[in-house]
Amino acid sequence: MAAAKKREARKLLSQHAWITLEGGFAARHCLVADISTSGARITLDEDAAQLPGVIRLAFARDARTGRSCQVVWRRGKSAGIKFI
Template identity: 90%
Template sequence: MALTKKRDARKLLSQHAWITLEGGFAARHCLVQDISKSGARITLDEDASQLPGVIRMAFSRDARTGQRCQVVWRRGKSAGIKFI
């Protein structure tokens, strides 16, 4: 019997947040479109293809806060992130 992987329930959010790269420099604005307990879909002001594999996302501009995330997909100005 094949196992099906069920996605966590997503909640529409449309909340402003900031992402920082490793080292905590250059906070960039983003919009969290939807979120679940395992990840989120974000929209940036620029092309998401330039994002590195690991970022930190926070709902405040303080780089010391937030959650470490792995970027799992990129399409145009949107990206999918998984909380790690």
């Protein structure tokens, strides 16, 4: 019998952050609603359908910081990301 995949524990955060696109430009503000060691749920000011498949998330506006992320789902102004 296969073991059920256990979801990482998420921590409620509500912290402001920035998304940068490929090349380190076009910083967009977002709110990190919750976070775990493997990913996070973010909320944008605009429709999340506009996000590309890979983004960089940082808690400072400096484009040299942050983590690369893959967008795994989009619903309205929210998106789920996985750290890569």
